[in-house]
Amino acid sequence: MLTNLQLEKILDTKLNSKMISDYAPNGLQVEGRKEINKIITGVTASLPLIEQAIAKNADAILVHHGYFWKSENPCIRGMKGKRIKQLLVNDINLFGYHLPLDIHSELGNNAQLAQKIGVENLQGLEDKTNSIPVYGELSEAISAEELKTRLDESLQRNSILCNEFVGEFPQKLIKTVGICTGGGQGYIDLAAAKGIDAFISGEISEQTTHSAREQGIYYFACGHHATERYGVKALGEWLAKEYDLDVEFIDIDNPA
Known part of the structure; x- marks a missing residue:
């Protein structure tokens, strides 16, 4: 107790x-x-x-x-x-x-989502301590459609994929992935500037689609709630294991 x-x-x-x-x-x-x-x-x-x-x-x-x-x-x-x-x-x-629960390297929302879809070697996307968005690598390059399948199955959501590029950007396989769960869509420009192949967040804004198309970066919007289920769940499981507490995760579903 x-x-x-x-x-x-x-x-x-x-x-x-x-x-x-x-x-x-x-x-x-x-x-x-x-x-x-x-x-x-x-x-x-x-x-x-x-x-x-x-x-x-x-x-x-x-x-x-x-x-x-x-x-x-x-x-x-x-x-x-x-x-x-x-x-x-x-x-x-x-x-x-x-x-603190978004960015924790083990139990955080970003880390938990990365683990679910096979993104490894996470680093801060921002050039500062306690970067909110992160990025990492897949063990092998995959198509945008394959990454969407992983996300949809892991999060039990039909994610939105922006993959129609304009200008000089060709369709490509995805090796590097940026992540910022919840309302992190604004970091897509930073991910694009750093040459990341794809960026994942919860929400999408009107301008996010244009950023993806015109900068040649795949973008996945997977739901604010859906992308942030797993940090608090992992934290509760850690508490139960380390301190012998009775901990139960309850998902009050939210389509957003």
Whole structure:
């Protein structure tokens, strides 16, 4: 058994969260009961996930998308009020880890997705410590269609593939792959500038298609939720193994 503050310290240390600047607080966001035995993990601290945690008599919820984002209204009312009320009334702790859970080299969303599709030797795409996007290599070059099949099967999604190039760029096999799960489509230009063959993220914007076509880089949009399921799931499995906790991942599906 751990206390909530002990659990926070363990997670902070494992994810190196104090060294990463973020858009929301990482760690214990809503304090509940002191003793932690049962943990529910999930992508987003939505009301359905909280209700599942209540039904399972969980002591804590651990998510990738928590609360108190820099740009959000600070008032606790409406949807946000209902969520937080259910946590407080039921004495449930909420732990949230955003960027630390994206970029962790072992348990992070990028690393977990890379592992699923066979991308190895991950390195930071940005020239700085704690790069958010990463890139790596496939063991052998494959077609864009084969990589799409791997993604679709791994994520249980029909991903969007941008593979119609314009100008001087020919169709080619894929050896190097850049990854930034979730809303990471803006990094496609950096990946193209570094000569990466393909770039994968969760979301797609109108301009992303033009960037892919005009810079000769394959682009795969696989869903924000779908690409970020596996970091928090892996983190929960690590906690269960290392600290003998009862941890259960619950996927509240989201088509986005």
